[in-house]
Amino acid sequence: MAQITSKPRPPPPQRTVPFAVVSVLLPCSAALIGAPFLYPSSTLPFLSASLGFALLAFLLTLTLVPALGGAFLLADLKGRDLLKRATHYIPESIGLIAASVYIALLILFIPFPFSNFLQNDEKKKLVEGLARADFPHQQLSVYLAAILSLLIATLLGFLDDVFDIRWRHKLPIPIIASVPLLMVYFAEGGNTRVIVPKPLRFVLGNAVDLGVLYYVYMSLLSTFCTNSINILAGINGLEATQALIIAISVALNDSLYLPWRFNLTVGESTHVGGVYAAGMSYGSRELMERHLLSLYFMLPLIGVCSGFLYHNWYPARVFPGDTLCYFTGMAFAVVGILGHFSKTLLLFFIPQIFNFLLSCPQIFGIIPCPRHRVPRLDEKASSTLLYPSRVQFVEPPSRLATVILKVFSSLRLTDLCYDDETGRIKSATNFTLPNVILVIAGPMKEPHITIAVAVIQIAGSCLAFSIRYGLSGLFYDGDRR
Amino acid sequence: MAQITSKPRPPPPQRTVPFAVVSVLLPCSAALIGAPFLYPSSTLPFLSASLGFALLAFLLTLTLVPALGGAFLLADLKGRDLLKRATHYIPESIGLIAASVYIALLILFIPFPFSNFLQNDEKKKLVEGLARADFPHQQLSVYLAAILSLLIATLLGFLDDVFDIRWRHKLPIPIIASVPLLMVYFAEGGNTRVIVPKPLRFVLGNAVDLGVLYYVYMSLLSTFCTNSINILAGINGLEATQALIIAISVALNDSLYLPWRFNLTVGESTHVGGVYAAGMSYGSRELMERHLLSLYFMLPLIGVCSGFLYHNWYPARVFPGDTLCYFTGMAFAVVGILGHFSKTLLLFFIPQIFNFLLSCPQIFGIIPCPRHRVPRLDEKASSTLLYPSRVQFVEPPSRLATVILKVFSSLRLTDLCYDDETGRIKSATNFTLPNVILVIAGPMKEPHITIAVAVIQIAGSCLAFSIRYGLSGLFYDGDRR
Numbered sequence: 036m037a038q039i040t041s042k043p044r045p046p047p048p049q050r051t052v053p054f055a056v057v058s059v060l061l062p063c064s065a066a067l068i069g070a071p072f073l074y075p076s077s078t079l080p081f082l083s084a085s086l087g088f089a090l091l092a093f094l095l096t097l098t099l100v101p102a103l104g105g106a107f108l109l110a111d112l113k114g115r116d117l118l119k120r121a122t123h124y125i126p127e128s129i130g131l132i133a134a135s136v137y138i139a140l141l142i143l144f145i146p147f148p149f150s151n152f153l154q155n156d157e158k159k160k161l162v163e164g165l166a167r168a169d170f171p172h173q174q175l176s177v178y179l180a181a182i183l184s185l186l187i188a189t190l191l192g193f194l195d196d197v198f199d200i201r202w203r204h205k206l207p208i209p210i211i212a213s214v215p216l217l218m219v220y221f222a223e224g225g226n227t228r229v230i231v232p233k234p235l236r237f238v239l240g241n242a243v244d245l246g247v248l249y250y251v252y253m254s255l256l257s258t259f260c261t262n263s264i265n266i267l268a269g270i271n272g273l274e275a276t277q278a279l280i281i282a283i284s285v286a287l288n289d290s291l292y293l294p295w296r297f298n299l300t301v302g303e304s305t306h307v308g309g310v311y312a313a314g315m316s317y318g319s320r321e322l323m324e325r326h327l328l329s330l331y332f333m334l335p336l337i338g339v340c341s342g343f344l345y346h347n348w349y350p351a352r353v354f355p356g357d358t359l360c361y362f363t364g365m366a367f368a369v370v371g372i373l374g375h376f377s378k379t380l381l382l383f384f385i386p387q388i389f390n391f392l393l394s395c396p397q398i399f400g401i402i403p404c405p406r407h408r409v410p411r412l413d414e415k416a417s418s419t420l421l422y423p424s425r426v427q428f429v430e431p432p433s434r435l436a437t438v439i440l441k442v443f444s445s446l447r448l449t450d451l452c453y454d455d456e457t458g459r460i461k462s463a464t465n466f467t468l469p470n471v472i473l474v475i476a477g478p479m480k481e482p483h484i485t486i487a488v489a490v491i492q493i494a495g496s497c498l499a500f501s502i503r504y505g506l507s508g509l510f511y512d513g514d515r516r
Numbered sequence: 517m518a519q520i521t522s523k524p525r526p527p528p529p530q531r532t533v534p535f536a537v538v539s540v541l542l543p544c545s546a547a548l549i550g551a552p553f554l555y556p557s558s559t560l561p562f563l564s565a566s567l568g569f570a571l572l573a574f575l576l577t578l579t580l581v582p583a584l585g586g587a588f589l590l591a592d593l594k595g596r597d598l599l600k601r602a603t604h605y606i607p608e609s610i611g612l613i614a615a616s617v618y619i620a621l622l623i624l625f626i627p628f629p630f631s632n633f634l635q636n637d638e639k640k641k642l643v644e645g646l647a648r649a650d651f652p653h654q655q656l657s658v659y660l661a662a663i664l665s666l667l668i669a670t671l672l673g674f675l676d677d678v679f680d681i682r683w684r685h686k687l688p689i690p691i692i693a694s695v696p697l698l699m700v701y702f703a704e705g706g707n708t709r710v711i712v713p714k715p716l717r718f719v720l721g722n723a724v725d726l727g728v729l730y731y732v733y734m735s736l737l738s739t740f741c742t743n744s745i746n747i748l749a750g751i752n753g754l755e756a757t758q759a760l761i762i763a764i765s766v767a768l769n770d771s772l773y774l775p776w777r778f779n780l781t782v783g784e785s786t787h788v789g790g791v792y793a794a795g796m797s798y799g800s801r802e803l804m805e806r807h808l809l810s811l812y813f814m815l816p817l818i819g820v821c822s823g824f825l826y827h828n829w830y831p832a833r834v835f836p837g838d839t840l841c842y843f844t845g846m847a848f849a850v851v852g853i854l855g856h857f858s859k860t861l862l863l864f865f866i867p868q869i870f871n872f873l874l875s876c877p878q879i880f881g882i883i884p885c886p887r888h889r890v891p892r893l894d895e896k897a898s899s900t901l902l903y904p905s906r907v908q909f910v911e912p913p914s915r916l917a918t919v920i921l922k923v924f925s926s927l928r929l930t931d932l933c934y935d936d937e938t939g940r941i942k943s944a945t946n947f948t949l950p951n952v953i954l955v956i957a958g959p960m961k962e963p964h965i966t967i968a969v970a971v972i973q974i975a976g977s978c979l980a981f982s983i984r985y986g987l988s989g990l991f992y993d994g995d996r997r
Contacts, residue, residue, distance in 0.1 A: 110679050111592065142664070142696050150703035175703065179660035179696070183623070186667050193671075197678065198591045215623050215660070222631035222656065 046108065046123045049101030050345065050352050057094055064090035071147065078294055081147045082330065088140045089334035095136045096342030100129055104346075104353055112196065114354050118270070118412050118421060118481055125352060128196040130359025133339040134189040137362065140335050141182050148331065149175045174328070180219035181332070181369040185362055188212035188261070192361030205357075209261040210254045212365055216372060217250050232510040253372050260371070260380075261364030263387035266394060267468055268360065269409035271351040272344055272485045277387070277492060278363035279340040284383045284496040285370060286333040288503070291315045292326035329370040336366050349482035382499035386491050390468040393448065397466050402426065402436050408465035410473055410484065420478040423450065423464035431459050450474045527589065527604045530582030530833050531826065538575055545571035552628065559775055562628045563811065569621045570815035576617045577823025584613055585827075585834055593677065595835050599751070599893055599902060599962055606833060609677040611840025614820040615670040618843065621816050622663050629812065630656045655809070661700035662813070662850040666843055669693035669742070673842030686838075687739065693846055694738040697853060698731050713991040734853050741852070741861075742845030744868035747875060748949060749841065750890035752832040753825055753966045758868070758973060759844035760821040765864045765977040766851060767814040769984070772796045773807035810851040817847050830963035863980035867972050871949040874929065878947050883907065883917050889946040891954055891965065901959040904931065904945035912940050931955045 067087030071080035107113065107126035114127040191208045194200070200208075227249035231239045245252065268274045292314045316323040340363065346352045371380035381388070397404035403426050410421040432440060440463055443449040448471050452462045464470045472487045473479065479487070548568030552561035588594065588607035595608040672689045675681070681689075708730035712720045726733065749755045773795045797804040821844065827833045852861035862869070878885035884907050891902040913921060921944055924930040929952050933943045945951045953968045954960060960968070 106679055112678075139692075139695075142699060145696075145699040146703050150705065175700070176656045176660060179657060179664060179700070182696075183660060183664050183667065186664065186671070190667070190671050190674075197593075198587055211620075214620075215626070215663075218623060218626040219656070219660070222627050224631065 046125050047121075047350075047352065049104055052097050052101065052345075057098065060090055060094055064088075064094065079327065082293075082327065084147045085144065085331050085334045088144050089338040092136055092140050092335040092338030093342040095140075096133050096339045097345055099132050099136065100343060100346045100353055103132055104129065107353075112356075116271075116351060116354075117407070118409070119350065120412070125354060127354040128193060128356030128358050129343070129346070129353040130355040130357070130362065131189065131193050131196075133343045133355075134185070134192070134358055134362040136342075137335055137339045137366075138182060138186055138189065141185070141332070144331065144335075145175070145178070149178065174324075176219055176223065177216075177373055178328070178331075180215045181373060183215040184212050184257075184369060185365050187215065188361040188365035189358060192356070192358035195361070196356040196358060206258065206262065208361065209257040209365060209368070212361070213254045213257040213368065213372075216257075216369060217253060220253070220372070221250070230511060234510065252377075253368075256371055256377055256380075257365055257368035259391075260367040260384070261361055263384060263391050264364050265357060265360040267387055267390045267488070268355075269407065270469060270484055270488075271349040271481055272347050273469075273488060274355050274359050274363075275340050275344040275347050276485055276489050278359070279337065279344060280489060280492040280496065281367060281383050282333050282336045282340060282363075284499065285367065285380065286330055286337060288376075288379060288383075288500070289326040289330045289333065289374075292323050294323060325374045325376075329374040329376075332366055332370050336363065349485065379499070379503050382502055383496055385495035385498060386468060386488065393466045393468065393471070396436070396439050397426075401439060402432065402463070402466070403428070405465070408467050408470070410469050413478075419480055421473065421481055421484060422478050423470040423473040425452070425462040425464050427462045428460060447471075447475055527606050528602075528831075528833065530585055533578050533582065533826075538579065541571055541575055544568075545575065560808065563774075563808065565628045566625065566812050566815050569625050570819040573617055573621050573816040573819030574823045576621075577614050577820045578826055580613050580617065581610055581824060581827045581834055585610065588834075593837075597752075597832060597835075598888070599890070600831065601893070606835060608835040609674060609837030609839050610824070610827070610834040611836040611838070611843065612670065612674050612677075614824045614836075615666070615673075615839055615843040617823075618816055618820045618847075619663060619667055619670065622666070622813070625812065625816075626656070626659070630659065655805075657700055657704065658697075658854055659809070659812075661696045662854060664696040665693050665738075665850060666846050668696065669842040669846035670839060673837070673839035676842070677837040677839060687743065689842065690738040690742040690846060690849070691735045693842070694735045694849065694853075697738075697850065698734060701734070701853070702731070711992060715991065733858075734849075737852055737858055737861075738846055738849035740872075741848040741865070742842055744865060744872050745845050746838060746841040748868060748871045748969070749836075750888065751950060751965055751969075752830040752962055753828050754950075754969060755836050755840050755844075756821050756825040756828050757966055757970050759840070760818060760825060761970060761973040761977065762848060762864050763814050763817045763821060763844075765980065766848065766861065767811055767818060769857070769860060769864075769981070770807040770811045770814065770855075773804050775804065806855040806857075810855040810857075813847055813851050817844065830961075830966065860980070860984050863983055864977055866976035866979060867949060867969065874947045874949065874952065877917070877920050878907070882920060883913065883944070883947070884909070886946070889948050889951070891950050894959075900961055902954065902962055902965060903959050904951040904954040906933070906943040906945050908943045909941060928952075928956055 064087045067083045067090065070083040070087070071077075074080065077083075104126040107128060108124065112126060112128045113124040115122065115124055188209065191212060195205060195208065227246055228242045228244045229249070230242050264274060264277055267277060294316070295314050314323065316326075343353075343355070343359070347355060367380060371377040396402045397408070405424075405426055408424055411424045413420065413422055437460065440449065440451060440460055443466070444451045444463075449466060450464045451460050453459065454461045464474055468488060468491070469484050472484060476487070545568045548564045548571065551564040551568070552558075555561065558564075585607040588609060589605065593607060593609045594605040596603065596605055669690065672693060676686060676689065708727050709723045709725045710730070711723050745755060745758055748758060775797070776795050795804065797807075824834075824836070824840070828836060848861060852858040877883045878889070886905070886907055889905055892905045894901065894903055918941065921930065921932060921941055924947070925932045925944075930947060931945045932941050934940065935942045945955055949969060949972070950965050953965060953972075957968070
């Protein structure tokens with residue numbers, strides 16, 4: 036075992052990128068991006084370009100992270116891995132590289148869906164000045180507003196890393212970042228009505244106009260998506276794994292609405308809607324386009340998250356910083372708002388909602404909340420097993436806290452430690468999902484915790500799909516737009 | 517005189533903001549922003565709101581800079597003033613605060629011109645989904661693309677401050693920042709034709725389509741606007757003063773195109789164009805709207821630059837960092853591109869063009885270029901006078917360099933120093949505008965240099981107006997769109 040020196044050792048070398056991967060995937064990416072030029076008359080020519088950009092996002096993140104990591108160390112953006120025995124610093128805030136690649140590619144993607152350079156010459160009727168006929172200006176505005184929100188989230192996330200903003204001042208950051216989106220939504224006279232669930236319709240009618248409350252709801256959605264990933268963090272690869280699985284789930288859900296050649300729905304309603312009817316769009320071009328727009332955001336996100344995860348996986352060579360949580364959370368909020376499927380989106384956050392509810396007693400101060408709640412390494416043992424971190428009760432817990440602790444303990448959500456003499460609760464494991472996993476399954480190695488959370492996240496997504504396409508018929512009409 | 521200690525002293529207190537200014541201007545700002553609600557039928561209701569936002573930008577920058585300066589010191593974003601005898605550090609990169617205020621207000625301004633919440637109810641015909649009829653989607657896209665470009669310039673400027681990017685890697689930054697604008701310009705099938713000057717029309721015709729070259733021209737414009745301000749920097753208040761005067765000049769030029777109640781043009785063409793004819797728009801609503809859009813960007817820029825200048829004026833309490841040059845330069849490029857008046861814009865950069873041409877021999881390595889070329893304090897003397905900084909010739913200058921040095925010296929653009937024994941040129945003053953001012957007018961105090969540059973900048977703008985509205989008739993038709 037390496038001797039622990041007081042002076043930080045030089046950081047370990049960055050993970051090398053297999054040349055074979057780059058040399059195979061780069062031509063694939065170029066071919067996919069070039070496909071719309073070769074086959075402009077295919078049904079969805081720009082989806083292939085988006086896939087190509089996703090591959091490119093993966094490759095760029097994969098190669099730029101090790102190349103630029105050194106610059107972050109020099110700029111003092113570095114951190115020590117608290118769950119390792121090594122004392123070296125590794126680059127922090129590398130989410131900035133992932134975010135920059137993501138946003139740059141989203142910008143370079145603009146001409147594909149939003150210009151008509153691939154359309155028939157007949158349609159290319161030049162109108163005076165800038166504009167051409169049939170140009171989807173409105174879609175471009177919301178796309179640009181979304182990128183603007185993502186960029187603000189990235190900038191504020193990075194400022195958070197540089198200035199180390201206090202937890203309380205951090206909370207409104209996603210609200211600020213969502214302002215461009217809300218402004219454009221408002222400027223375009225966005226729809227603020229929501230469909231009322233069937234059981235409540237006798238009171239509220241079919242739809243209710245939430246007005247200003249709808250904007251509050253949207254900004255809270257971005258706050259939730261961002262912070263719920265941010266509080267389930269601190270273990271190598273955990274943030275990127277969550278973002279990756281949610282992004283894949285959203286993309287899978289989106290793909291259900293594409294005009295497939297074969298029929299996805301069971302039995303009914305295939306005779307309406309022509310080409311769009313083969314998916315879940317039930318003939319609605321609008322519904323299809325919303326999910327297509329969502330895919331344009333999710334595919335490159337899958338790319339950057341996988342590329343980043345390669346370097347962030349145990350033992351991590353780089354840290355994400357808050358930047359990663361901010362821009363990925365914002366990306367989910369953006370597609371949920373623009374695609375009008377925020378309830379479905381929240382279903383993919385089941386593990387994060389569980390973790391948030393679990394954390395509430397500590398967040399709201401009923402039970403003391405230490406600065407770090409991540410599982411800890413046993414300093415005495417020489418193994419690399421992680422144990423649940425504990426909150427120590429200097430003063431005896433209040434009556435309310437004692438009730439919560441006892442209930443959580445009986446549900447095996449926390450492990451209590453009693454004082455032998457007084458019989459009072461001396462300490463409890465912190466209320467986070469990783470700690471619950473360790474309480475139930477016993478000490479494990481760091482990467483196994485990440486894998487366990489990933490399995491829970493995938494199970495949550497399976498549950499989400501079965502609720503959305505199974506149970507929701509009880510509360511909503513099948514043919515929803 | 518204060519004793520110079522080796523240990524940095526605590527920074528001087530930030531400049532206090534007069535309470536009277538805030539308490540008078542804040543209600544004014546609120547009234548101007550509220551005016552469109554009270555008088556929705558005025559000719560240009562949103563211009564008053566824009567003026568209100570400009571006042572708000574001034575007040576926010578004025579108050580936020582001293583409030584947040586301490587956080588920058590803590591985050592190690594600080595610098596020592598090389599032209600002072602004091603050894604304390606003051607906050608650096610404060611341009612970030614100015615940029616954040618500017619961009620936040622531009623975003624909050626969106627609903628004013630781009631929604632129809634103030635229009636008559638008759639026009640408020642709800643169209644299915646998001647959109648409403650008669651909504652200026654296209655203008656909103658370019659507005660959002662412009663904000664996106666400004667935000668990228670800000671982020672990259674701040675990254676430059678944090679990572680201290682090398683001069684050669686910096687140059688393309690404005691090109692990257694201009695990509696969203698170029699993408700949207702392309703996606704909207706933007707016009708790439710330029711009007712040919714009269715004397716060349718017999719060869720090229722009335723107009724020539726530059727195609728891809730037009731995009732190259734636009735990205736070079738943003739590079740020029742940004743870097744030309746950045747290389748004329750280093751003296752307290754200099755960057756902000758330049759930006760302020762250019763912004764005021766552009767705004768004055770824009771105001772010529774508004775529908776005034778009285779006639780601005782001499783004699784001709786008042787009978788066409790109705791209300792727009794009173795300005796220089798010659799009846800073109802399009803031309804008026806372009807300049808109105810430009811005003812929406814310039815007025816808040818004037819606000820943030822003045823607010824920032826209050827704290828950056830000699831003796832500076834904060835430094836702008838590269839961030840200020842990046843976002844102000846980008847703002848000028850944005851209005852030049854969107855407003856289609858890039859040639860007029862360049863006329864307002866006469867001092868910067870002069871400084872750039874002057875710097876060329878040093879930029880291109882014909883004459884050695886030291887890291888800092890700002891004037892210097894005479895370490896031996898106890899006065900606060902600044903002297904021109906000099907480049908020392910370790911090796912004798914080449915023949916080409918000698919010719920340039922002799923020509924520049926005869927034009928009083930540099931001051932040469934000869935070796936008494938060999939008669940060779942030993943040193944020369946650096947080729948920048950502040951040094952030329954010192955060579956011609958003798959040593960001065962630091963704020964007087966800033967004032968001298970400001971006077972030159974104002975004189976340049978006067979020249980620009982006389983060229984634009986006097987001489988340009990020789991090369992172009994009067995009635996240009």
